[in-house]
Amino acid sequence: MIATYRHLGITDECVTCEACGKPNLRSTVVLGILDTDGNVEGTVYYGSSCAARALGARSSRDVLARARAAHRKTVAAADLARDFFTRYDLPEDGTITTKELIKAACKIAPDNRHVCVDYDSSIETTMDLIALHRRALADANLISGESR
């Protein structure tokens, strides 16, 4: 089976290529292994040449450019996610109480009038947003310790 990967970013916390075992790299490319639904279900840390091979990319330079762009996106998404949890008074992880959920939905609904047309859709949208932003934070955790 061929694994599907998504660029998450670059890290200098892991400097050994997990594909070939080459140590003391300047940094590694963080690739998310995707399940059939496109969710990240694991990560690998590859040197850029091994990452290029795994992704079927033209060159390691190409991979690095894409990894850097992905890195900025991952960091930006996590910033947005933290704003979301602060703004709507929701916990970044763990259980969300019904009360918290409803309170957040009441604030989210006016901001999303195009989808929050009734109570159920407001709750659903809120839960979708929570899942989306929690995924963004989880992605960012995989490349943490990083400011590139």
Ligand SMILES: [Zn+2]
């Ligand atoms: Zn390697």
